[in-house]
Amino acid sequence: MKYSSATFAQVNNAANYLAAKYAKQINLMSNERQQIVVGLLANNSIEYLLTQYSLVKLGVVIFQLSTRNSKAAMEHLIKSTGVSYLIVGQGQIPIAVDGVKMIRLENIDWNVVNSTSYPSVQSNNNSLEHLQMIFHR
Numbered sequence: 001m002k003y004s005s006a007t008f009a010q011v012n013n014a015a016n017y018l019a020a021k022y023a024k025q026i027n028l029m030s031n032e033r034q035q036i037v038v039g040l041l042a043n044n045s046i047e048y049l050l051t052q053y054s055l056v057k058l059g060v061v062i063f064q065l066s067t068r069n070s071k072a073a074m075e076h077l078i079k080s081t082g083v084s085y086l087i088v089g090q091g092q093i094p095i096a097v098d099g100v101k102m103i104r105l106e107n108i109d110w111n112v113v114n115s116t117s118y119p120s121v122q123s124n125n126n127s128l129e130h131l132q133m134i135f136h137r
Helices: 008-023 046-058 071-081 110-115
Strands: 037-041 061-064 083-088 101-104
Touching: 008 046, 008 110, 037 046, 037 071, 046 061, 061 071, 071 083
Parallel strands: 037 061, 037 083, 083 101
Antiparallel strands: none
């Protein structure tokens, strides 16, 4: 097993890199009255963790779907939580729900990310009362 480490500056830079990539695919101005809900369906990985952090930076609501749910359960949860975008990791069941845009989970190339400093991405809503995540138990 191989281990590696990263400083907070490197993690933050990678999250800024991902946030910029996802911002090109998510219409952040689509609905000013209602928050944008982005579903995340992927196995645990560094990309999964950094994607969560990048979505926090974008100010969207994150709904983490369990990969153990059935396809029918996932479809129901996506509809009932108002997911507009679904970020899907490699090897996950394709889920087609009307009105939901599918986005591929971005991979991280640490050599590329560490070779450039990416500008910080900040949400316009910095309130601590801003809804950030939806949890399903």
